[in-house]
Amino acid sequence: MAENSKIEWTDHTFNPWIGCTKVSPACDGCYAENLMANRYGRVEWGAGEDRQRTGAANWRKPIAWDKAAKEAGARPFVFCASLADVFDNEVDEMWRSDLFKLIEATPNLIWLLLTKRIGNVIKMTDPARGCRILPPNAAVGATIANQPEYDRDRMKLWDVKEVCGPLFTFGSFEPLLGRVILDKFAPDWIITGGETDQGSHKARATDPDNFRYLRDQSRDLGRAFFMKQMTRKAPIPADLLVRQYPEAA
Template sequence: MAENSKIEWTTHTFNPWIGCTKVSPACDGCYAENLMANRYQRVQWGAGEDRQRTGAANWRKPIAWDKEAKASGTRPYVFCASLADVFDNEVDDRWRNDLIDLIDATPNLVWLLLTKRIGNVMKMTDPARGHRMLPRNAAIGATIANQDEYDRDRLKLWEVKQGLDPLFTFGSFEPLLSRVALDSFAPDWIITGGETDQGSHKARFTDPQWFRHLRDQSAKLNRAFFMKQMPRKQEIPADLLVRQWPIARAAA
């Protein structure tokens, strides 16, 4: 859950628990909800619903990945989490502390903690509130679907960068729902992509020029840029097939 992830910008995907609440336009066609709530009926999505912690065998996988990385001298990326949000208000603080312990215990892995709740990160990693500090091998990312979200969250992500000193920061501009103008507060890594169909939800329109605009701004601001996919699995134009990483990672 899952080794050798199919997500192009990571090596592995790890889900410490499953379940979330929609809080962004990016959530409208939620892959995780369509898979785990609608298809498998494993959890209920939404506020006040229980999150389901994954099993012990799943939690042991990163330990094995770390040992392999140490032996090979590589630094694999681990995306956490595709089926939940690490900084979800509904999650038991003890679960999050257990996750931080696991990240601390796997220093050869680069942990990508992506959230739609970037405003929670500072307080949920504050020892004065009884929380564990953010490990040095963790990168923090925010989902940013449009200009309004960028304007709202860029300074929150910058605060995390300045206050917690993560390995790097990143923005997941996927699904990209509008043209976005970056500035000097842009995250270190710009990941972007179009939407895919999810159940009854059909992929929304994305203009290729929006991707080109992010690519060009990333170059000017000295940010790494990663183009993941076009909407509806269209082929990526050759000039947009740019895939950069902030630091070296293991080969896919």
């Protein structure tokens, strides 16, 4: 994995636009804000701030990836919006429609749409509201940092699975900020990892046994488990170096 991305669980990263608002404890050390707002001064982070759409050359890249995938007989992953949120309330609906058209035009790619606003997905893909439906080669994931977020959002993600029919669902338990107890409504793919330092924000440590607990529950529930990194990218213990992918992929 990570052919054209530094993120271990994907092959490519594509950003249709840049900018977001913090809505979760997981956002406290947002690498996207540190990179695009604090370091490069490209956008301002927060509610009411403009999101910046990326250029035409960037939007052509997935077409080339799709062509290469078709020739290779492969279906690589594309993590969409590492510097934004596809289901952000402050993004122009036409931008999202354009993105879904691009996803539909690249059927040899599996698009990973990770959001911190999982409650928006159904309404933002509802044709009765004039929205474009979720493309069949898209998977939907929710960022879940702790037990309260899991309890709040697991059924929202399950409803997305039932209503919108994504290729599969996934949860990004990164940064994992405490022990999380899963249940039968857990997403198909459990991705987890520790936090890294971002500017003035110092990484919050995670007990390795909390990762092990997620790993063991994933196994027992028949979910794929992917251990991305330890806190501050410390070496991953051998027993935790498990990197599985969902069967639907």
